[in-house]
Amino acid sequence: MTEGKVKGKTGSLTAMPVIETQAGDVSAFVPTNVISITDGQIFLETSLFNSGLRPAINAGLSVSRVxxxxxxxxxxxxxxxxxxxxxxxxxxxxxxxxxxxxxxxxxx
Structure with missing residues (x-):
C-alpha cells in the first residue's frame, strides 16, 4: 500500500487512530508520528471535559489537511x-x- 492506494482496487481506506497522550503532550514519539501520517486530528482535552464542555475539542490543536x-x-x-x-x-x-x-x- 502506497499513498493510500491499493493496486487494482477502487475506493479508499479510512482509519481513525485513537491515541492517549501523557499530560496532553502531543510532542511525544507516538502522537507526532500519528499526526504526520494522518490527514488531521481531533484533540480532546481533559480540562475542557472536566469544565463541562462537550465535546471537549481543543480547536487550537485540532486540524485537517483537507x-x-x-x-x-x-x-x-x-x-x-x-x-x-x-x-x-x-x-x-x-x-x-x-x-x-x-x-x-x-x-x-
Whole structure:
C-alpha cells in the first residue's frame, strides 16, 4: 500500500487512530508520528471535559489537511475569523506570564 492506494482496487481506506497522550503532550514519539501520517486530528482535552464542555475539542490543536478544499467560501471566511479570534485569545491568556519571562525568552 502506497499513498493510500491499493493496486487494482477502487475506493479508499479510512482509519481513525485513537491515541492517549501523557499530560496532553502531543510532542511525544507516538502522537507526532500519528499526526504526520494522518490527514488531521481531533484533540480532546481533559480540562475542557472536566469544565463541562462537550465535546471537549481543543480547536487550537485540532486540524485537517483537507481543510478549505471541503468547505464553501462562506464557511472558510467564518472559520478563518474564528481561528484568528481563538489564537488571539490564547495569546492573551499566555500574556499574563510575560512578566515572569526573561527578555530573551519573551522576545523570541
Amino acid at each position: 481543510g478549505g478544499a471541503a468547505q464553501t467560501k462562506l464557511i472558510k471566511k467564518l472559520g478563518g475569523g474564528i481561528r484568528l479570534a481563538l489564537a488571539q485569545y490564547r495569546n492573551l491568556l499566555l500574556s499574563q506570564f510575560a512578566s515572569d519571562l526573561d527578555d530573551q525568552t519573551e522576545n523570541n
